[in-house]
Amino acid sequence: MSLQTPMSPSRPISSRTFNLPSSSSSDTDGDDDPNNLPFPTALPRTDFLSPSFDAASYLSSLSDRHQTLEDLRQDLRDRSAAISTELLELVNANYTSFLSLGSELKGGEERVEDVRVGLLGFQRVIEEVKGRVGDRGREIQGLNTNLGGVRREIETGRRMLELSDRLELLEIRLALDGAEIDSDESEEDEDEDDSQIVGSSATKLAALAKNYTTIQALADDIGRDTPYVKKLTERITKCRTTILLDLGTTTKAAKKAGASGQEKLLKLMAIYATLDAQKEAIKALKGA
Known part of the structure; x- marks a missing residue:
């Protein structure tokens, strides 16, 4: 049976009673009780x-x-x-x-003191461990710094050796200080299209210019202010001067050759650009 609320405001219903329907008007006493x-x-x-x-x-x-x-x-x-x-x-x-x-708690002071002392001891141990870890970390950091310095020095040494080897090889190919050029190498450097023009072949001059620029890059990586590079500066400059002299002579010869030397002349201008020697190229063309 669902919850019921008063059916009519004109007839108040007891808070503990329900109105149940009756089948006849004679049943009144029992239903209203x-x-x-x-x-x-x-x-x-x-x-x-x-x-x-x-x-x-x-x-x-x-x-x-x-x-x-x-x-x-x-x-x-x-x-x-x-x-x-x-x-x-x-x-x-x-x-x-x-x-x-608070008033009922009594005793336990000794246990509390023991715990406090134990905690203080544990704190000291932790501080000691932290100190040792910090020292070890600083030591490792210093070793890593030293290792980085050693690696840089090794790399610098390797570049110094490479610079020395390349410079020596360039001097040999330029026949500086009485060095002799291998005859087979000279023949291989000759170009078929400019064999009739006086001077070195464009292929040989391009290879010499490339070797020179590599030497310059190594010197820059090592540092121009280092004593080793300063010691080699004169030799490097001499190689550049020799290449430019040979290049100038060949440029003049190619220009005099006329139409047959135009292709080689273009190659020689590219070599001047490789050496960053545009001013020398203009002088060579004007002086031809």
Whole structure:
């Protein structure tokens, strides 16, 4: 049976009664007697203690309860007030116990002191470990820095050796300081299209210019201010001067050759650009 509310405001209904329909007008005394209606039992307190308690679901489950909605509300309000009273009494009782807790605690000072001393000792050990770890970290950092310096020095040494080898090879190919050029190499450097023109072949001059620019790049990587590079600067400059002299002579010869020397002349201009010697190229062309 669903929850019922008063049907008519002109006829008040008892908060604990229902109006049940009768089959005849003669049955009046028994139907109007509220003592004949079933009185609802009190709501179990355990119903509200469920972890999954849901108010809407719980109210829906009370559809068969013989009680008006207003009585149900009043019952819930009474129960809420009773719970609030119990909670207040519980808080007051525990609060009194809490206030007396400090006076009831006695002894234990020695145990507390032992724990404090142990914690202080543990703290000192941690500080010592942290100090050793920090020292070890700084030591490793210093070793890494030294290792980086050693690696840079090794790389610099390798570039110095390469610079020396390339410079020596370039001097040999330029026949500086009485060095002799291998005859087979000279023949391989000759170009078929400019064999009739006086001077070195464009292929040979391009290879010499490329070797020179590689030497210049190595000197820049090592550092122009290092004593080793300063010591080799004169030799490097002499190689450049020799290449430009040979290039100038060949340029003049190619220009004099006329149409047959135009292709070689273009190759020689590219070699001037490789050596970053545009001014020398203009002088060579004007002086031809």
